Amino acid sequence: MMNTTKIFASMRLLHRISKLSERKIHEIPLTKDHYGIKRGPYASVTDQDINQFERILSTNNQILLRPEDTAEYNRDYFRYVRGLGTVVLKPRSTEEVSAILRYCNIRRLAVSIFGGNTGVCGGSVPVFDEIILSMELMNRIVSIDEYSGLLVCEAGCVLAKLEDELSKKGMIMPLDLGSKQSCQIGGNLATNAGGIRLMRYGNLHGSVLGLETVLANGEVIDLMSNFKKDNTGYHLKHLFIGSEGTLGVITRVAMSCPVAPTTQNVILLGLKTYNAVLQTFLQAKKQLGEILTSCELIDQASLEYTVEHLKTSSPIDAFPFYILLETTGSHKEDDEEKVRQFLEFSLEEGMVTDGIITSEPSKIKKLWQLRERIPAATYSNNFCLTYDLSLPLEQFYSIVPAIRKRVGHLVNIVCGFGHIGDCNLHLNIAGNILSEEIRKLVEPYVYEFTASLKGSVSAEHGIGLLKPGYMKYSxxxxxxxxxxxxxxxxDPNGILNPYKVLPYN
Structure with missing residues (x-):
């Protein structure tokens, strides 16, 4: 292809890192005990309540009562929080959600909303014996309109399924996440998830045209719209995006989805200093412009840990920092010319020392796995503390060496990676035993450090159960x-996702 190209051909990813089944799972303490949370003034479930739920739901498999069936709904994916819910309800329609919430509100039964359970802040599992409302059966795609670019679907649709169906119409989701094989669009909206395409397509507040939501009292609020321009009063839909199920339960969504690009290039660059990272990012924005889709930072610790775990080798030499860039467009020759000029300039100016580029789908996938599998690699430890922070670009990476200095000798890895294109750093701290010493050295220091730079303590993962006490820093x-x-x-009775987002106790 171009003379700056080094084809990435030797890398072989043998297997995906297995999920937590291969981890040494420590005993999970009950959330209420571990965090000292007092139970709110809620009723307890009775046989009469179960009878009522059976009348509301049409089939028996929509209610789970056996402990062996409800266990996985009481634990988060990362096995850090655990609740005591004894009832799982799986509605198939907005009407069933409405009837459930209306009844729970009258009875003052607390409700925990359960989506794909891929969140990292414990927001989707109960703390005490809340009714678990799982959205998994509300997974119908209502319509896809390729002319207006409009997708209408139910909240339980899995992100990867939506991507697959849109691709048949020459469209893509504006949202792309590493957890797309299991995360649900309702949960994505409830947490205002970001992902690797945010730099190009913006956040969900801009992509969502309308919502259907059920309030705590069972009232259905129809905020659906088929238009980008609908300036009729308050934009109430924005209240529910990012509210994490504390204000209402999202049941249906209308989203604007872009046309799928026809060309794609992925570039991995090695850089010696963080200043070179900043200069390269700035130059990428200038020279790649409208075709620049993603710009991801990976530090040396992240890449080395990931390739070791994947039992492969790095496609380029070792560097303190790496940038993963993706361009997408519709004119192959024009895009390649822009990429060529960008690479030549970066090499001539000494910002970049080594790099590779590919436009082949299989090799693109392998390059992206070097970024997307970083969390899986670090989560393979017995514990992994993960933080997603918004930080000003000049100090974007500064928290990583600061944390390494504090706890690096007590853990296996401290690494930083993330979406430098939108100022979102992921900080992971992983090791064998999560001691109280480590906890005290990390928190609240991480949040105090972030606040000192006027950053955000949650860039895209939300607040959930783990961060309400730290929201004051932002x-x-x-x-x-x-x-x-x-x-x-x-929600005057406070039944929706209690103990989440807002400070409890």
């Missing part, structure tokens, strides 16, 4: 008070 007292007022208006 939001003012007045802002948190207003959130509480909204919660009390929309």
């Amino acid at each position: 939001k003012s007292t007045a802002a948190i008070a207003l959130m509480k007022q909204l919660k009390s208006i929309m």
